[in-house]
Amino acid sequence: MIWLSTVSLAAGGILAQRFKIFVLAPATIVVVVVTITLGVTQASGVWATILMMAAASVAIQMGYFLGMLIQFGMGRLLASKSSCFSDTGTARNPRSFKLRFLE
Structure with missing residues (x-):
């Protein structure tokens, strides 16, 4: 039962x-x-x-909820x-930039 709940939890997250x-x-x-099917094949009681x-139904729904939160x-x-291109404090002023080959 524990492995079924664990698999259901992971399946819900996926x-x-x-x-x-x-x-x-x-x-x-x-x-x-x-x-x-597992209950019948293992001859478990009702x-x-x-x-x-x-447990498996709750686990798949909890897994889905946790997956949404993640x-x-x-x-x-x-x-x-922020991306590295959004920081304008370190960018050079384009007016003061001179190309070396134009000098």
């Missing part, structure tokens, strides 16, 4: 980087189907399978940094 929030519904359905479904935070961080 989905957040590429897709809008509408992808969560089909992704959650896929996670539920995979969880039911309650254990339901617990795995809930994407938003990185976007703000990159937007707040």
Whole structure:
């Protein structure tokens, strides 16, 4: 159950980087189907399978949310940094610049 939750958390984070929030519904359905399949193949009880479904569903949604936060935070961080070309304090004045070959 822990590895399924971990994989679901990572999958949610990856989905957040590429897709809008509408992808969560089909992704959650896929996670539920995979969880039911794993519960049947491992001969787990009904309650254990339901617990795995809930944990995996919550994990994929939390992963998506955390992925959105990371994407938003990185976007703000990159937007707040200025590029090396935007600093006008170190630029030379073009009127005082003389070309050597013109002298």
